[in-house]
Amino acid sequence: MLLTAIVGTNADFSYNRLLLQYMQKHFKGLAAIRILEISQLPAFSEDTPADMAVWRFKKAIQLSDGVIFSTPEYDHSIPAALKSAIEWLSYRSDVLKHKPAMVVGTSYGPQASSRAQEHLRQILASPDCDAYTLSGNEILIGNAAKVFVDGNVTDRQVQTELEAYFGNFVKFVDSIAEGEDGMSMHQPYLDDAYITFPTGRLSFREVQQIFSTIPFEIDLIDHNDKFSWFSNKPDREHVRSVREIGETVAECHPPKALPIVMKIIDSFKDGSQDSVSRPLIMHGHRVLIQYFALRDVDGAYLGTIEFTGSVEHILNFYEQGAWSDAASGASQTDSTSGASAHDAPAAEAPADATPKAATDTDSDATSGASQH
Amino acid sequence: MKFIAIVGTNAKHSYNRMLLHEMQARFDQAQIEVVDIQNIPMFNENHPETDPEPVGQLADAITAADGVIIGCPEYNHSVPSPLKSVIEWLSYRVHPLAEKPVMIVGASIYPQGSSRAQLHLRQILDSPGVNAQVFPGNEFLLGQANQAFDQAGRLQDQGTIDFLTQCFTGFLDFVLMHQQFSKGDA
Numbered sequence: 089m090l091l092t093a094i095v096g097t098n099a100d101f102s103y104n105r106l107l108l109q110y111m112q113k114h115f116k117g118l119a120a121i122r123i124l125e126i127s128q129l130p131a132f133s134e135d136t137p138a139d140m141a142v143w144r145f146k147k148a149i150q151l152s153d154g155v156i157f158s159t160p161e162y163d164h165s166i167p168a169a170l171k172s173a174i175e176w177l178s179y180r181s182d183v184l185k186h187k188p189a190m191v192v193g194t195s196y197g198p199q200a201s202s203r204a205q206e207h208l209r210q211i212l213a214s215p216d217c218d219a220y221t222l223s224g225n226e227i228l229i230g231n232a233a234k235v236f237v238d239g240n241v242t243d244r245q246v247q248t249e250l251e252a253y254f255g256n257f258v259k260f261v262d263s264i265a266e267g268e269d270g271m272s273m274h275q276p277y278l279d280d281a282y283i284t285f286p287t288g289r290l291s292f293r294e295v296q297q298i299f300s301t302i303p304f305e306i307d308l309i310d311h312n313d314k315f316s317w318f319s320n321k322p323d324r325e326h327v328r329s330v331r332e333i334g335e336t337v338a339e340c341h342p343p344k345a346l347p348i349v350m351k352i353i354d355s356f357k358d359g360s361q362d363s364v365s366r367p368l369i370m371h372g373h374r375v376l377i378q379y380f381a382l383r384d385v386d387g388a389y390l391g392t393i394e395f396t397g398s399v400e401h402i403l404n405f406y407e408q409g410a411w412s413d414a415a416s417g418a419s420q421t422d423s424t425s426g427a428s429a430h431d432a433p434a435a436e437a438p439a440d441a442t443p444k445a446a447t448d449t450d451s452d453a454t455s456g457a458s459q460h
Numbered sequence: 461m462k463f464i465a466i467v468g469t470n471a472k473h474s475y476n477r478m479l480l481h482e483m484q485a486r487f488d489q490a491q492i493e494v495v496d497i498q499n500i501p502m503f504n505e506n507h508p509e510t511d512p513e514p515v516g517q518l519a520d521a522i523t524a525a526d527g528v529i530i531g532c533p534e535y536n537h538s539v540p541s542p543l544k545s546v547i548e549w550l551s552y553r554v555h556p557l558a559e560k561p562v563m564i565v566g567a568s569i570y571p572q573g574s575s576r577a578q579l580h581l582r583q584i585l586d587s588p589g590v591n592a593q594v595f596p597g598n599e600f601l602l603g604q605a606n607q608a609f610d611q612a613g614r615l616q617d618q619g620t621i622d623f624l625t626q627c628f629t630g631f632l633d634f635v636l637m638h639q640q641f642s643k644g645d646a
Contacts, residue, residue: 100506131502132541133470164587165538165580168503168545175535207538207580214537 089119089261092152096159096193098127098169103194103232104158104201110241111156111192111254118258121156124148132175142176143342146183151329154188154261155219157212161195161204166211178216181339188261189219190254192227194235200228222260225253296320304397308382311391313337313353325370325396356381357389373400461490461635464518464525468532468543468566470498475567475605476531476574478613483529483565485614486621487628492529495521502541503548515549519556527561527635528592534568534577539584551589558591561638563631565600565624567608573601595634598627 093108105123112121128141138146149155159166177184191208193201205226212219229235229246241247282289290298299306299319305326310316315335318328332340341349355361356379366377376399382390405411465480477494484492499514511519522528533540550557564581566574578599585592600623602608610616615624 098502098504127504131470131545133498135470135472162503162544162548163551163584163589165544165584168541168548171535171538171544172502172541175541178536203583207583210576210580211536211538216536 089154089258090152091119091121091154091156091261092148093121093123093156093158094170094173095123095125096157096170097167098125099160102160103196103229103236104160104192106232106236106239107192107194107227107229108156108158110236110239111250113239114241114247114250115254118254119153122148122152126169126173129169129173129176132172132179134179138176138343140343145173146177146181149177149187150183150331152187153265154190154257155184156190156192156257157208159191159193159201159204159208161193161199161201164203165207166204170208171211174211174217178214182218184212184217184219186264187219188257188264189221190225190227190257190260191221192229194227194229194232196232198230200230202226202228220260220264222257225256227253304395307394307396309337309353309392309394311389315340316391325375325398352379353392356392359387367399370398373398374403375399461526461632462524463490463492463527463529464521465492465494465529465531466518466543466546467494467496468530469540470496470542471533474531474533475569475602475608476533476565478609479565479567479602479605479615480529480531481613482609482615483624483628486625489629489632490526493521493525497542497546500542500546500549503545503552505552511549511553515546516554518546519550519554522550522556522560525560526639527563527631528557529563529565529631530581532564532566532574532577532581534566534572534574537576538580539577543581544584547584547590551587555589555591557585559642560592561595561631561635562592563595563598563627563634565602565627567602567605569604569606571603573603573605575599575601593634593638595631598630600624600627 093111095102095105095108097104108121108123112123115121124145126145129145130136130139130142157170159170162168165171174184189212191205191212193205195201205228209221211217212221227250229243235241235243235246241250280291282291283295300321302319302321305321305324306319307315307326307328308317313336315332315337317333318324337349337353338346352361352364355364359381362381362383364379366379368375368377375396378395380393380395382393384390465483467474467477467480469476477496480492480494484494495518497518500518501512530543532543535541547557562585564578564585566578568574578601582594584590585594602620608615608617608620615621
């Protein structure tokens, strides 16, 4: 179980930060807790576009199984900095929607942020947040300076309560996850159907396994600019989560990558391009990303398909001289006809049936450019 | 009489700003200065080490005024973070809201008219660090604010205008009462 824990203040020193650090250490057997700071976030404004810090913050929440909010109390409510962070999470975003949430808090005085916690519960219940906050189970730790000493909790009762309530939260997160899975199991599904292509028939299981086996991963953005599908390839370069399905292009890309991606998609929509290639280094190896316009047989735009794969093994072949004989002239025909390096099948393939993709790939490889 | 009217959001377009300008134009019993808060940074107890300049300016203006009006939108059933941030600055190193009469009004495009944010704001202003004198009752909740104003930005509905006038007149009495009480107290 992966949980995120939000330090509810931008202050340099915070007992709420110490509380979360204690929970992270003490409950590591039950859940991995990732502590998120809010001090690096810009102040929320509906006129300010979300920056990289906001994007990363939202992503971390989205990909976690639950969120712990640790709030101090400023003027009987939650700090403005925490409110601002929640506004980022809920403005044109539903990362908190149905997300299991736990509210905790500690303070120097005896009140232990009780009124701020009450406000926070109301805020999390508002329709734009719509979080599933665990009711009851109030963690109200007063006299924080006495309780937190050297990263430990000195008060035995506080520790017992924390253990009981955090255990309840873990069960709560599990039950919500089960509820979601359980629902999907009751949906109708096709088990043994076939898709009949003009070139043959595949079972759904074969389709699934083909996508998991081909040596590159595929992501699909549909014609409404929504991330609609990704291939279930093991060891993906871009790690995707089913929680991201249905997101808009703007939601699933970091702000600095978004203009590039939108330009590509727009050029596919207006027909000025059919493919774009981007060579880059990922996770220490050479990777090629290829975007293709997915079009209907009549040319109508269906979406953008992104192929990502390591080309290390291909380049290794090349560097070992695997094609050195062919380069003398035998492959000349292939590169002009638009077919790939597989001489025999390409030679047999009728020219007009050659996928356009192959042409693009070839010219990218030789010119290094990506414009078509 | 002089009032500072705080626009409770940093958004470029705000019906609460329009509402405060409407009050400024309509009520000549008092001079109302509408103040925006975009230039006030997010509150942080450590950075910077002294209050940012706009905080000091706002604090001085409030100190010099007879009362404060806050136009409060509602974000997630509570007070927008930019307004909360301003109140935190005004309850940290300086305390110009202490004992200051405050009237809360609010507008939203939904029927509730920021009702829940206004309740939170009352509680916040009532906390010991702020210690404002919040004008009780008289909840001015302007719902469907997107239909409430005409082209010139004036309120259209006579019933709404009458109720706003009633609330504001009540606030003037409240301020006078408070001033007399303070004088008698001294």
